[in-house]
Amino acid sequence: MKPFTPFLATLTTAxxxxxxxxxxxxxxxxxxxxxxxxxxxxxxxxxxxxxAGGTAALWAARGHHVKLVSVTxxxxxxxxxxxxxxxxRRAAEVARADQILGVTCEVLDIHDGxxxxxxxxxxxxxxxxxxxxxxxxxxxRPNDYHPDHRxxxxxxxxxxxxxxxxxxxxxxxxxxxxPVFLYYPDSFQKPNPFHxxxxxxxxxxxxxxxxxxxALESQFxxxxxxxxxxxxxxxxxxxxxxxxxxxxxxARRYQGLAERFRSALTDSYGAEKAATVHYAEAFEICExxxxxxxxxxxxxxPFFDR
Numbered sequence: 001m002k003p004f005t006p007f008l009a010t011l012t013t014a015x016x017x018x019x020x021x022x023x024x025x026x027x028x029x030x031x032x033x034x035x036x037x038x039x040x041x042x043x044x045x046x047x048x049x050x051x052a053g054g055t056a057a058l059w060a061a062r063g064h065h066v067k068l069v070s071v072t073x074x075x076x077x078x079x080x081x082x083x084x085x086x087x088x089r090r091a092a093e094v095a096r097a098d099q100i101l102g103v104t105c106e107v108l109d110i111h112d113g114x115x116x117x118x119x120x121x122x123x124x125x126x127x128x129x130x131x132x133x134x135x136x137x138x139x140x141r142p143n144d145y146h147p148d149h150r151x152x153x154x155x156x157x158x159x160x161x162x163x164x165x166x167x168x169x170x171x172x173x174x175x176x177x178x179p180v181f182l183y184y185p186d187s188f189q190k191p192n193p194f195h196x197x198x199x200x201x202x203x204x205x206x207x208x209x210x211x212x213x214x215a216l217e218s219q220f221x222x223x224x225x226x227x228x229x230x231x232x233x234x235x236x237x238x239x240x241x242x243x244x245x246x247x248x249x250x251a252r253r254y255q256g257l258a259e260r261f262r263s264a265l266t267d268s269y270g271a272e273k274a275a276t277v278h279y280a281e282a283f284e285i286c287e288x289x290x291x292x293x294x295x296x297x298x299x300x301x302p303f304f305d306r
Contacts, residue, residue: 027104029131030065036300038066039132041125041139041156043115043148044077045070045094045107046219051184052138053101054202054209054254055281058303060102061205067104067132070094071121071152076112078218079227089218097212115147117154123169125159130172134163134179136300138283143188156181160288180300181289185257185282196282198301199264202254206279209254210247220246254279268304 030037038059042048048056048068056066074090076082081089091107098105108124115121129137137160142153160181166174185194202209213220221242223231233239258265258280265274285291298304 026106026131027067029133033063035062036064036135037133038064038136038138039129039134040066040068041071041137041152042068043071043140043146043152044112045074045090046097046216047140047149047152048138049094049097049101049209049212049216051140052281052283053097053212054205054279055200055283055301056103057101057205057208057212058200058202062302065104065132066101067106068094068098068101069128070105070107071155072110072112072115072148073107074112077225079223079225080229081218086218093216093218097215100208100212100215113148115151117151117158121151121155122158122162125155126162126169127172129159129163129179130169130175133175136182137179137289138182138184141183141186141188141194141284143186143191153183157286157288160286178290180292180296181286182283183286185261185284195284196261196264197285198297199258199261199268199280199282200301200303201258201265201269201274201277202279202281203277206251206254210250213250214243214247220250251279254281257282268301 036059038056040048040052040056042051048070052068056068059066073087075084075087077090078086087107094107095105106128110121137156139156140149140153142150142157144150144153160178162168163175164178168174182198183194185196188194218224221231231242233242255278258277261280261282262274262277264282265277265280268274269277292300
C-alpha cells in the first residue's frame, strides 16, 4: 500500500469541504387532529420563507401543521462561500427562520443549480406530499429566470395528480383526495401573468416574518450569489444601518403586494377591512389540483373574519 501523500490529504479535505451536508432527519407526519396540513416547496433555503412566511405563521399560530421544504441545499448561493460549509450554514439559517415562524423545516440534499424534473424527483415530491397528508401544496410557477425555480414548479405540477395514483410510489399510501395546489406570486408576464385568487393580510405577523428573514443573513445581508464584500461593513453603526435598510426593503415588498392585490384582499376581507391592510401575501390556484370554491377557500384560509 502506498503511503498517504500530502496531495491526497489535500484532495480529501477539499472533497469534504465541497460535499453537501447530510440532510437532517425529516419531521414525522403531523397527528390526525383535524387541523390543516400545508406543505410549501421552494427551490432554495429562503424561497418558501420569502414567499409564504407570513401566511405560514398565521396558520401555525392557529395550530395548523405547516412544512417548508427547500428542494436544493443552496450550496452555491453565495459570492464567497460554497460547498458543504455553505450548505450547512444555510440549513442552520433556514432552520432558525422556520423556528421563528413556528413551522417545520426540511432541506433536501440536491445541489443548488442542478435540480432537474426527473422521475426520481417527481417521486420525492409525491412522497413528501403524501407523507404530510397535505390539504394544501404551494410552490412557484414554472415561469422564472432561475432553472431551480422553474423545475420546482414543474415538479409540483407533476405531482398534482400522481399523489392520488396508487401504483406510483406504492411504498407510500396514496392520497384519496387531491390537495389544493397553489402558486406564489411573481411578476413574469409570458406566457401568462400571475393571477391572485387569494390574498392574505399578514399585518398581525409582519414583525415575526421580518425577524425570520433576518435569520437568512447569507442571502439578504450578504447578498447571496450576487453579493460582494461591499455589503459587509466593519463599522458597527454601518452594520446597524445595513440591517435596518434590508428590513425596511422587505417591509416595502409586502406593502407593495398589498397594493398590487388590493382587489383580492377586498374579495377575502370585504372592502372596509381590506382598505386597512398594509402588508399581504397572495396565491394563485393551480388548475391541476382540486378546485376549491369560496366556501372551501374560507376553510383553508381561516383568516377572513368580516
